[in-house]
Amino acid sequence: xxxxxxxxxxxxxxxxxxxxxxxxxxxxxxxxxxxxxxxxxxxxxxxxxxxxxxxxxxxxxxxxxxxxxxxxxxxxxxxxxxxxxxxxxxxxxxxxxxxxxxxxxxxxxxxxxxxxxxxxxxxxxxxxxxxxxxxxxxxxxxxxxxxxxxxxxxxxxxxxxxxxxxxxxxxxxxxxxxxxxxxxxxxxxxxxxxxxxxxxxxxxxxxxxxxxxxxxxxxxxxxxxxxxxxxxxxxxxxxxxxxxxxxxxxxxxxxxxxxxxxxxxxxxxxxxxxxxxxxxxxxxxxxxxxxxxxxxxxxxxxxxxxxxxxxxxxxxxxxxxxxxxxxxxxxxxxxxxxxxxxxxxxxxxxxxxxxxxxxxxxxxxxxxxxxxxxxxxxxxxxxxxxxxxxxxxxxxxxxxxxxxxxxxxxxxxxxxxxxxxxxxxxxxxxxxxxxxxxxxxxxxxxxxxxxxxxxxxxxxxxxxxxxxxxxxxxxxxxxxxxxxxxxxxxxxxxxxxxxxxxxxxxxxxxxxxxxx
Amino acid sequence: xxxxxxxxxxxxxxxxxxxxxxxxxxxxxxxxxxxxxxxxxxxxxxxxxxxxxxxxxxxxxxxxxxxxxxxxxxxxxxxxxxxxxxxxxxxxxxxxxxxxxxxxxxxxxxxxxxxxxxxxxxxxxxxxxxxxxxxxxxxxxxxxxxxxxxxxxxxxxxxxxxxxxxxxxxxxxxxxxxxxxxxxxxxxxxxxxxxxxxxxxxxxxxxxxxxxxxxxxxxxxxxxxxxxxxxxxxxxxxxxxxxxxxxxxxxxxxxxxxxxxxxxxxxxxxxxxxxxxxxxxxxxxxxxxxxxxxxxxxxxxxxxxxxxxxxxxxxxxxxxxxxxxxxxxxxxxxxxxxxxxxxxxxxxxxxxxxxxxxxxxxxxxxxxxxxxxxxxxxxxxxxxxxxxxxxxxxxxxxxxxxxxxxxxxxxxxxxxxxxxxxxxxxxxxxxxxxxxxxxxxxxxxxxxxxxxxxxxxxxxxxxxxxxxxxxxxxxxxxxxxxx
Numbered sequence: 001x002x003x004x005x006x007x008x009x010x011x012x013x014x015x016x017x018x019x020x021x022x023x024x025x026x027x028x029x030x031x032x033x034x035x036x037x038x039x040x041x042x043x044x045x046x047x048x049x050x051x052x053x054x055x056x057x058x059x060x061x062x063x064x065x066x067x068x069x070x071x072x073x074x075x076x077x078x079x080x081x082x083x084x085x086x087x088x089x090x091x092x093x094x095x096x097x098x099x100x101x102x103x104x105x106x107x108x109x110x111x112x113x114x115x116x117x118x119x120x121x122x123x124x125x126x127x128x129x130x131x132x133x134x135x136x137x138x139x140x141x142x143x144x145x146x147x148x149x150x151x152x153x154x155x156x157x158x159x160x161x162x163x164x165x166x167x168x169x170x171x172x173x174x175x176x177x178x179x180x181x182x183x184x185x186x187x188x189x190x191x192x193x194x195x196x197x198x199x200x201x202x203x204x205x206x207x208x209x210x211x212x213x214x215x216x217x218x219x220x221x222x223x224x225x226x227x228x229x230x231x232x233x234x235x236x237x238x239x240x241x242x243x244x245x246x247x248x249x250x251x252x253x254x255x256x257x258x259x260x261x262x263x264x265x266x267x268x269x270x271x272x273x274x275x276x277x278x279x280x281x282x283x284x285x286x287x288x289x290x291x292x293x294x295x296x297x298x299x300x301x302x303x304x305x306x307x308x309x310x311x312x313x314x315x316x317x318x319x320x321x322x323x324x325x326x327x328x329x330x331x332x333x334x335x336x337x338x339x340x341x342x343x344x345x346x347x348x349x350x351x352x353x354x355x356x357x358x359x360x361x362x363x364x365x366x367x368x369x370x371x372x373x374x375x376x377x378x379x380x381x382x383x384x385x386x387x388x389x390x391x392x393x394x395x396x397x398x399x400x401x402x403x404x405x406x407x408x409x410x411x412x413x414x415x416x417x418x419x420x421x422x423x424x425x426x427x428x429x430x431x432x433x434x435x436x437x438x439x440x441x442x443x444x445x446x447x448x449x450x451x452x453x454x455x456x457x458x459x460x461x462x463x464x465x466x467x468x469x470x471x472x473x474x475x476x477x478x479x480x481x482x483x484x485x486x487x488x489x490x491x492x493x494x495x496x497x498x499x500x501x502x503x504x505x506x507x508x509x510x511x512x513x514x515x516x
Numbered sequence: 517x518x519x520x521x522x523x524x525x526x527x528x529x530x531x532x533x534x535x536x537x538x539x540x541x542x543x544x545x546x547x548x549x550x551x552x553x554x555x556x557x558x559x560x561x562x563x564x565x566x567x568x569x570x571x572x573x574x575x576x577x578x579x580x581x582x583x584x585x586x587x588x589x590x591x592x593x594x595x596x597x598x599x600x601x602x603x604x605x606x607x608x609x610x611x612x613x614x615x616x617x618x619x620x621x622x623x624x625x626x627x628x629x630x631x632x633x634x635x636x637x638x639x640x641x642x643x644x645x646x647x648x649x650x651x652x653x654x655x656x657x658x659x660x661x662x663x664x665x666x667x668x669x670x671x672x673x674x675x676x677x678x679x680x681x682x683x684x685x686x687x688x689x690x691x692x693x694x695x696x697x698x699x700x701x702x703x704x705x706x707x708x709x710x711x712x713x714x715x716x717x718x719x720x721x722x723x724x725x726x727x728x729x730x731x732x733x734x735x736x737x738x739x740x741x742x743x744x745x746x747x748x749x750x751x752x753x754x755x756x757x758x759x760x761x762x763x764x765x766x767x768x769x770x771x772x773x774x775x776x777x778x779x780x781x782x783x784x785x786x787x788x789x790x791x792x793x794x795x796x797x798x799x800x801x802x803x804x805x806x807x808x809x810x811x812x813x814x815x816x817x818x819x820x821x822x823x824x825x826x827x828x829x830x831x832x833x834x835x836x837x838x839x840x841x842x843x844x845x846x847x848x849x850x851x852x853x854x855x856x857x858x859x860x861x862x863x864x865x866x867x868x869x870x871x872x873x874x875x876x877x878x879x880x881x882x883x884x885x886x887x888x889x890x891x892x893x894x895x896x897x898x899x900x901x902x903x904x905x906x907x908x909x910x911x912x913x914x915x916x917x918x919x920x921x922x923x924x925x926x927x928x929x930x931x932x933x934x935x936x937x938x939x940x941x942x943x944x945x946x947x948x949x950x951x952x953x954x955x956x957x958x959x960x961x962x963x964x965x966x967x968x969x970x971x972x973x974x975x976x977x978x979x980x981x982x983x984x985x986x987x988x989x990x991x992x993x994x995x996x997x998x999x
Contacts, residue, residue, distance in 0.1 A: 028883070071982055073989065136909075140900040147899060150939075154947045162947050166939060173899070173935055177928035180909070184916040184924065 008051055009064050009080040012090070013128045013141075015045060016097075020120035023113060031112040035105060038116035042098035042123065049094040056087055058477050060484030062133065062198070070137070075187070075194035080131040084481030085262055085332055088474060089130045089255055092339045095459075096251045097123045100244035103347050103456045107243055107354055108156055115156060118148035119244065126252050130259065135183045135195040138264070139176070142256070146172055149249065156242040164240035171233040175223035182216035185209070186268070200268060204492055207271045207499075214272035217265040218280070225257030227280075227317055228287035231310045238306035243350030246302070250309050251343035255335045258316045262328065266320075267485060270492035273323075281321035281407060285414045288314030292421035296428070301352070301359045304429055305345045308385065311418055312338045315400050318415055322404030325483040330399025332478050337392040337467065341385040344460040348378050351453055355446050361429060366438035371448045375434045377457050382430050384464040386422045392467035523571045524587035527564040527595060528635040534560025535628035542621030553624040554962075557606045560628060561599050564635075568595040583703055584642035591639035593842055593991035594769040598634045601762040601849050602627060607966035608857040609754035611957065615865045616752060618663050626663075627758060630656035634766035638773075643692040643702040646770055650688065650734070654681050657763060661751040673750025680733055680743045688730025694723030695778075704778035708996075711781040724779050724786050728793070731774075734767035737823045738797040745804070748816030753868060756812065757856030760819050761849035768826055772841055776834030776995050783834075791831050791923050797824030798930045805937050810870050814937060815855055818896060821934060822848055825911055828923045832914035838992035840910035843985055847895060847903025847977050854892045854970035858885055861963035862956040869956060872940060877950025885959065886945045888971040893938040895974045898931045903977035910985075 004011065019041035023034055056063060065081035082090060101119055108115050125148065128141030146169055154165030187195060189205045204210065223230045234254075238246050261280075266273040291311030298304040316338070319331030351374070353359050368375040380391075387393035397419060401412050438444055449457070467474060522529075537560070538553045545551040572592045587595075605627060613619040633653025640646035658681060662674025696702050698720045699710035711720055732740040748756045779786065801821030808814035826848075829840040862869045862885075869875055879886035895904030908931065912924040959967075977984055 071985060073985070140905070143905070144900045147894060151946065154943065162943050165947075166936070166943070169939060170932060170935060174929070174932045177932055178925065181912065181916065181921065181924050181928055184913050185921060187913070188916055 004048075005051070005055065005064075007066060008048065008055075009082065009131045010066055010068075010078070012045060012048060012094070013080065013124055013131060015048070016041065016120040016124040016127070020117045020124070023120065024117045026113065028113055031109075034113045034116045035101065038120060039098055039101045041120065042094070042101055045123070046094040046098055049091055052082065052087060052090060053477075056082075056084075056477055058084070058480055060084070060480040065133070070134075074136075075192070075196070076136045077134055077196065078137055079133040079196060080137075081133045082131055084478040085485070086130045086259070087477055088332070088336050089252075089259060090127060092255070092336055093123060093126045093130065093252050096247060096339060096343055099343070099347070099456050099459065100247045100251075102452060103247065103350065104242060104244040105452055107350065111155065114151070115244075118151050119248075122148040122152070122248060126248075126256075129256055133197045135186075135197060135200070135264075137195075138197070139180055139183060143173070143176060145253070149245065149253065152245040152248075153237060153241045157240040157245070158242075159240070160236070161240045164236040167233050168237040171223055171230075175220040175230070178216040179220035182213045186213055197264070197268075201488075204268070204270060204496070207496060210269040210272035211275065214265055214269040214276060217260070217269070218276065221257040221260035221265060222283075223257070224260065225254060225313050225317060226310065227257070227283050228290050228310065228314070229283075231287065231291075234310065235303055235306045238309070238346075239300065239302045243346060243353075246306075246346040246350070247343045250305075250346060251339040254309060254313055255339060258313070258320055258331060258335055261317075261320050262332070262485065266323070266489055270489045271496040273489065274493045274496075277321045277323060277407070281318055281404070281411050284314045284317035284321055285411045285418075286314075287311065287317070288415050288418035289421065292418050292425060295425040296421065299360055299362060301349045301361055301429070301433070302346070303359075304361070304425065305342060305349060308422070308425070309338070309342055311422060312342065312385075314418065315397055315415065318404055318411065319400035322400070322407035323486060323489070324403045324406060325479065325486050327400050327403025327407070328482045328486060329475055329479050330396050330401075330403055332482065333467075333471065333475060334393075334396030334400060336474070337384070337396045337464070340460055340464050340467070341381055341391075341393060344377075344381040344457060344464070345385065347456055347460070348374070348381065351449075356442060361432050363440060364433040364443060365436050365440065366434070367443065367446070368434045370438060370443055370446050373449050373454075377449070377461050378434065379430060380461050381464070382426045384461075384468070386426045387419060390465070390468050392464045392471070394468060395471040523574070524585045524591075524639060525636075526571060527567045527587075527599075528632045530564045530567055531560055531628050531632045531635065534563070535625045535632070538621045538628065539625045542625075550619070551621055553621045554606050554610055557624040557628060558603060561603045561606070561631075565596060565599045568592055568599070582642075583705065584645040585636065585639050586641050587639055588994040590769070590773065590838065590842075590991045590994035593987060594638035594765065595635055597765055597846055597849060598631055598638065598762055601758065601765065601853065602631050604853045604857070604966045604969065605754055605758045605762070607962040608757060608853065608860055610962045611960040612752065612754050612860040612863055612963075615863060615957065616664060617666075617865075618752070623660070623663060623752075623754075626656045626660045630660065630758075631762065634762055637766045638769040640770065641704045641773070641777075643695060643704065643707070643774075643778075646774070647685070647688060647692060650730075650767075650770070651685060653763065653766060654685070654734070657681075657755075657759060660755045660758070661747055663755065664752050667750075669750035670752065671750075673747040676743050676750075677747045680740075684730045684733030684740065687726050687733075691723045691726030691728075691730060694719055694726065698723065704774065707778040708780060711779065717782060717785060720779075720782060721785050724775070724782060725789065727774060728786070728789065731767055731771040732793070735764055735771065735823045735826070736820050737793055737827055738800045738820065741797070741801070741820045741823070744820055745808075745813045745816040748819065749810065749812045753812070753856050753860035753863060756816075757853050757860065760815070760852035760856060764819070764823065764852075765845040765849055768841055768845055772830065772834075772838050775830065776838055780834050780996060787831050787918070787920075790827055791920050794824050794827035794831065794923055795926050797821070797827060798927055799824075802930045802933045802937075806933065808937070809872060811859065811872065811875065811941065812856075812868075812870055814941075815852075818934065818938075819852070821930065822896075824930075825908060825927055828920070828927050829911035829914045831920050831923060832918040834995040835992045836914045836917060838995050839985075839988045840907070840914040842988040842991050843910055843981070844907035846984060846988075847907045847974060850903065850970040850973040850977075851892045851895050854888060854967050854974065855896075857963060857967050857970065858889055858892075861885075861959050861967065864955065864957055872944040875941060875944045876948040878945040880950060881954045882959075885967070888967050889945065890942055891971045891974055893941055895978070897935045897938050899935075901975065901978040903974045903981070905978060906981040906985075907977075
């Protein structure tokens with residue numbers, strides 16, 4: 001038990017990879033076995049990850065830290081650790097993966113072994129990103145994750161899957177390679193001979209250099225979030241991906257952008273973060289409104305949910321840009337909310353697609369009378385998505401808006417417009433899909449949820465209610481890390497400002513001497 | 517008399533003998549029977565590796581032939597690499613040669629002779645020895661390219677390679693002559709010493725530039741790359757694998773030794789030139805590959821692109837550059853052998869899988885082979901977890917450490933471009949349906965083993981690069997620390 005506790009994070013990261021190897025070695029025809037093993041392994045991981053919650057002390061410190069020298073000559077070590085910001089994201093990952101596997105139990109019937117292998121590899125990559133405390137290791141997981149996702153979209157996706165998979169891969173890779181160069185420059189500039197994130201954070205680099213490096217990091221993360229105007233890969237990838245792919249993509253992968261800002265970009269480059277904050281906040285709000293407006297006119301359910309992600313993640317980024325303890329806590333919380341509610345929405349759109357082989361809103365209508373249970377759960381998920389009080393979304397958005405007020409009241413006012421628009425596009429969609437007469441004969445005999453679908457949806461719906469009423473259970477663990485981060489960064493920003501003030505007269509003297 | 521210590525040339529000498537034995541065995545084999553050429557070659561290669569190891573155990577193997585040939589850690593590193601490439605090539609070639617009707621001793625003999633040149637190239641510390649080794653390697657390679665005598669493409673490729681190669685040799689010799697004029701010696705040591713006081717730099721710089729042209733042809737860097745697509749396409753595929761893995765590695769090793777050792781004092785002067793060449797090679801190589809639909813040509817252009825990444829590493833301080841390039845070349849050799857080897861192993865007597873359509877649905881027919889190819893393509897793209905990622909990380913890190921951030925940025929952006937064309941191959945294998953039956957040859961044991969080993973190397977270096985990085989670092993310690 002002690003061993004497990006001391007190596008919990010590396011177990012979490014390496015176990016899915018090992019499981020993937022095991023599944024890959026099985027004979028191709030044993031499809032049931034592949035699915036069962038994949039599900040079993042991911043459930044074991046979920047159980048293991050609860051040990052983290054169990055042992056997590058609500059302080060700001062990095063916990064469960066492990067350090068194994070990897071390439072000491074290059075300052076690279078396999079360092080893992082979690083704090084309040086990453087804890088729940090790890091749990092979200094281990095929570096959604098088994099659901100995604102269960103959700104595609106019938107949907108995937110070709111090359112099942114490969115599917116399970118890629119899902120497990122993806123899980124390893126995602127957990128690695130959230131746990132890594134070494135820039136090199138972070139980058140390895142960050143990039144390696146693209147490959148399984150690329151295959152998931154490209155092999156099991158819908159009609160335009162190849163285009164979408166390629167676009168996803170190229171977009172994300174284009175963003176992250178510049179970050180890699182920024183890592184290298186940072187390594188040189190810091191002169192600490194290490195890629196250890198915590199040591200690099202303790203020594204901010206020169207302000208001018210910070211601007212460039214922050215820009216490179218921000219590009220990588222903004223594409224991942226995705227922030228307007230870097231979002232164009234998202235509708236394609238989400239719509240073309242199979243259900244499990246969409247769920248993981250929306251549920252977990254999109255969180256990595258916001259997480260990257262909080263874990264890497266802002267603490268490493270505090271001065272640049274302060275300078276860029278208005279831009280990030282502005283783009284976030286544009287994303288909120290733009291995403292909502294585009295969602296309003298989507299005829300395709302899956303596209304609507306995809307664009308709603310652009311809008312929802314705008315809130316997350318507004319919270320990040322606001323950078324108060326309140327707004328960042330809200331942003332982290334909203335990341336979890338989005339993972340759950342949008343994950344559930346993608347599951348349900350997938351369930352409709354499995355029944356009708358269409359995703360067009362116009363093809364549905366009056367489902368309430370045909371599939372009452374489905375409709376009830378769908379409605380609840382939608383309410384959570386539009387942040388109705390009592391559901392999780394409300395807590396997140398409220399904290400973000402409240403916390404960002406001191407940052408920019410006008411942006412908060414505009415963002416609130418997004419809340420209203422969200423209600424408009426979601427409720428209008430609900431109205432057209434669930435209510436009214438059954439207009440298509442094909443919809444008349446649709447079966448309601450079966451046991452497997454209940455098993456997938458019930459945890460999500462229950463959790464979104466629980467997170468709506470019992471938010472302190474989660475925020476208590478998030479907040480200490482966030483307030484510590486905010487304090488550290490603001491102290492660094494003040495120090496940077498002081499340096500600038502001290503330098504200014506000096507620079508003036510120099511200029512005067514130069515003029516003479 | 518220390519000048520007569522021949523131990524450093526023993527591995528190369530053994531390979532030469534092995535080449536002759538293969539030739540003789542062929543001559544004495546009765547008509548209709550098959551000579552044990554492959555087995556003899558493998559014995560020779562193993563013997564040469566053992567000799568390298570034995571000579572290396574000696575604490576101070578004296579330089580041989582008046583200091584012209586050394587077996588320092590750098591040379592030993594590349595000895596093992598060249599011999600490994602040779603062994604995998606022999607394993608890969610078997611089935612292909614049989615189907616193409618050239619399963620005779622010549623292939624093995626020529627490959628062994630070419631490797632004699634490579635071993636000389638990586639251990640030469642004298643410009644004349646270096647030139648002789650370069651020629652030994654190249655002449656055998658010209659003949660290898662034209663081995664498919666019945667095919668016009670093969671002959672055309674051989675001629676093209678020969679003519680451009682001869683040109684480049686002339687440039688190279690000119691460079692040697694100019695450096696001799698400056699230093700009064702062709703020994704790399706003396707040249708380095710003479711360049712310490714750099715007042716005669718212009719002439720030396722011209723010499724360096726001409727050497728760069730000569731090497732540029734051999735490693736296929738822009739603007740001396742024009743022969744590459746035709747030659748890589750026309751040559752028998754195992755030969756293409758051998759060239760892409762072996763010739764490039766040996767030529768780069770010599771390039772690093774000349775520029776990192778003899779011309780190190782001039783680095784501030786040639787660094788911008790090499791940086792410009794690197795940028796041009798990365799950009800044009802990748803853009804060239806973008807337009808290809810023939811897999812062999814695509815990989816040929818990609819080979820140009822990779823010469824660019826390697827040149828990007830050369831701008832760094834000698835030790836850093838040598839370390840990064842040595843590591844990268846191992847991964848790249850494994851990838852080249854694997855990809856071209858897979859094409860060779862699938863080939864039939866009359867055709868090879870060359871178009872993307874030919875590879876459509878490969879993942880369903882040959883899951884293992886498709887998986888291995890995917891590993892190679894991922895490594896070529898430079899995505900973790902693969903040797904290619906760690907290698908590029910090292911190269912670009914070296915470039916950044918030399919202040920060449922722009923070169924590194926071009927490098928990573930071009931890697932994104934390359935993802936597009938490498939992924940097209942993956943798309944064909946995994947996301948397109950196969951049509952009709954499986955027309956391609958079964959994999960023999962030799963090719964399967966060679967491809968498996970290559971894939972294991974590529975993945976292994978991606979997961980656990982530490983040991984090889986340490987070896988590369990030890991090899992690079994053969995270079996002076998000037999800066």
